[in-house]
Amino acid sequence: MSIRYGAWHGGADPLEPPYDIRQALDEIGEDVLAGMSPRTALSRLMRSGVDGRSGLDALRQRARNQARKLRNSGRLDGTLNKVRQLLDQALESERAALFPDPSDSARLAESELDALPADTSRAVRELADYQWRSPEAAAAYQQISDLLRSEVLDAQFAGLRDALANPDPRAMEQIRRMLADLNELLDADARGEHTDADFAEFMAKHGQFFPDNPANLAELVDSLARRAAAAERLMNSLTAQQRAELSSLMDQALSQADLGDQLSRLQQSLRAARPDLPWGGSERMSGEQQLGYSDGTQALAELADLDELAELAGQDYPGASLADIDEELVERALGQQAVEDLDQLRRIERELQRQGYLEQGGRGLELSPRALRRLGSTALRKVFAALESGGRGDHDVRDAGAAGEITGASREWRFGDEQPLDVARTVRNAVLRSGPGRVRLSAEDFEVVETERRSSAAVALLVDMSYSMELRGTWGEAKTTALALHALVSTKYPQDAIEIIGFSDYARTMTPRDLVNHDWERVYGTNLQHALMLARRHLDKHREAEPVILVITDGEPTAHLAADGYSDFCWPPSSDTIAATVAEVQRCTRRGATINIFMLDDEPRLVDFMQEVGRRNGGRVFLPKSGALGEYVVADYLKARNGRRRAG
Known part of the structure; x- marks a missing residue:
């Protein structure tokens, strides 16, 4: 056989020693010998972890604890309460400006303010054409529209709140163009006409609105759809009255900015692209802090990640696999250390298969013949350890002496034979096989003496x-x-x-x-x-x-x-x-x-x-x-x- 050497072109290090999975294999073996099935034992190892690393149980518990903390972080009606505060501030400033004015127009304005409905959204809508006497009141009322617009846009596009703090017409026009181009891009994708070049062109024009810098349209859609689904769950989590008021207020603010139709179209496209996300349902939130619409949406998006991670880490659904757990989801929810713990578990499972201890069977992963032999040897060692500790001595006796009356015949040696060797026939076989010159014995030369008595x-x-x-x-x-x-x-x-x-x-x-x-x-x-x-x-x-x-x-x-x-x-x-x-x-x-x-x-x-x-x-x-x-x-x-x- 000729051997040729060449340059190494990368990939796995050919000189790297095999990954040490003895501890993992022994833990599985102990559980199997204790009565578990291999699938249950492997699942238990994945849940408990190995070599000081967190297992799936620890990841799931961390996700649950963080979700519990998040649910107690605050209430979801912060934006609605903020709008009410701004409205009360505007009305108070306006009444203070009207009070010293003795004119009939001032009294008429006061009566108009007194007749405002208690419903915040209706009151804001009826004040749309009101001529404010107080500059402070006018500014407070304008803050309502700015607040609602920035909250809605920041909830959908993370990071726009600062950009909209002092919006100018040119900035709003850029947002309108971005929304229009994004909807066209999603429509083309739905028709199967989207190309990578289209996405690259879109990001070149509007990349400043997406600080997370998605690599492709799928990543962009995933990010936007998660937030859109969380925003819908936030609205479902409010009372019917709160939901109606906040929806009306947001519709007014977005209509004034000519954004309502584009955002509604975007919501429909995202829901069609990712129907698997939790669009329905609601969350029960509590706490002293009042979360705004954007912060509440972010909190509910994180909650969805944590709940999904807790379910996946449980691995208690049909066909569960470590491959189901998305690393990006783990990093987003629990950080890089959790990703490294998950990688360790995956490597153990992968190495158990690569090194021949696990194989894919009809009912999932099963112990291979190699693992079964190791398991049998482990069981045997445990038994002999008990025999020796009990003072019974070493029962592994191998008697190479005669097992019965010799018949005079011989036969080829087979592994496990305990009959004595027929030395003359063994040497003769080696001479015939080797030919003239140096004689070397091999396993095929050996013959043993046959006996009459049954020894098996x-x-x-x-x-x-x-x-x-x-x-x-x-x-x-x-x-x-x-x-x-x-x-x-x-x-x-x-x-x-x-x-x-x-x-x-x-x-x-x-x-x-x-x-x-x-x-x-x-x-x-x-x-x-x-x-x-x-x-x-x-x-x-x-x-x-x-x-x-x-x-x-x-x-x-x-x-x-x-x-x-x-x-x-x-x-x-x-x-x-x-x-x-x-x-x-x-x-x-x-x-x-x-x-x-x-x-x-x-x-x-x-x-x-x-x-x-x-x-x-x-x-x-x-x-x-x-x-x-x-x-x-x-x-x-x-x-x-x-x-x-x-x-x-």
Whole structure:
């Protein structure tokens, strides 16, 4: 093979060490061994965070706390109250100017002021053509129009309030042209005729009105639509009277500036472009501060972001994914640190997939075979740690001696073989393969001596999966035990054949993946009879092996297969269930299988029944202390296996 080198043109650093996800993987493994499904365990890791970083729960709580603080920041009727204050100020100044004037025109003006309606918007409208005597009153009344116009425009286009503090006709004309061009741009986009060049031309002409400098039309529409939706929710949050007064006042102010039609057209275009935004609804705001229309709109836009972020961070909706959480939304709502925490979570999930520990399955992300092997090894280490701490010694015995009478024949070596090597045939194979000269041994050269005695075992591990296992909290220990025993047999003793059989109302064979992915349903029934039936089928497939049945359960049999093949459940156990189960025990006994039972509860009926099974079969009944199930099951398997060797 020839190797050619060239310049590195960027991208991921090829010499960068793999991202360290051991802590994340171990945390997922601990939760799975404790009884969780992989999806639940991964979700829990994403919620809690890892390596000192905030998880989704912390992000959601921060969003909720900030939203709560914002809702208590002030009331939304600030603009309406400000208009009333300016109107009262104008009327007070005008009456002060009219009072010393003895003319009839002054009295007529006073009567006109006295006849003004209590409704603020109607009073403002009726004063539109009034000839003010007081310059201070005229200025206060003019402030009403300026205030409403600037509040509305600043609410829609953030940052225009300062520009409109002292508006001149030229500035208002620029705003009118901007609104007209913006509406034309949105109409063209709705027809599918918008181009990037059109947007660039628009920004070149009117970019001063958009200090956030959107990169494209989509960003511009998103920003404007969020504020427009928030403004609509603000109006919905007012009382009916407040809403009517403020709407009327704003219509008057915008009509005077010839802006009403353009802003109404813009509102319709934005709603059509982003119908997914929360346009309806209202908010309950409280606090001492009176928020103006623009500030209230900004507050409600931030609230919408926080509420959306809290929902996305909850990840409790169908098809939820970290990819759903927009980084711009996170930064806008919670700042850059929250973005970095989110990136950490995404990288962990991405690296778990890239390094082969997670894969996409039919029901979402699942543990890969590589992760399952690691999980089995972890379970096995936990069991052996318990064995060693309990003073039982190292049960990982590997006897390379003869397993029985030598037949005189040999065969090729297979991984896991424990028979002695046939040295002469092994060297001969190496010589024939290497040819003249230096002889080198390889795995394909090895041959082992054949023996007569059966040295393998057929192991059926029956695991109770009735709902009581979840309720009592014993499922995690049973799962760990099953994975540990499967890992032990698969890696240390591959000549043994193990099958895991789960049983509740029915029994079924299970792979390690099935065990790991198991999610609980409220299924009642402990159908040991069906499980023993499947165990016999497994033993029959391996007639030459030593038959071993191990049963893990927390309850007496409460179900059996009736004559029609369906599960028949009854509690307390019916005589038919007991009879069917005992009959299956007898069949296993005649088959030569030893049934060793590990009880996870000391309920008297369970103990009595299992002792009867042990008496009929000759197997043993154990009641392991909490947390010691794996130690008992693995030690029993190893002891039985060691005993078979010595018997040989």
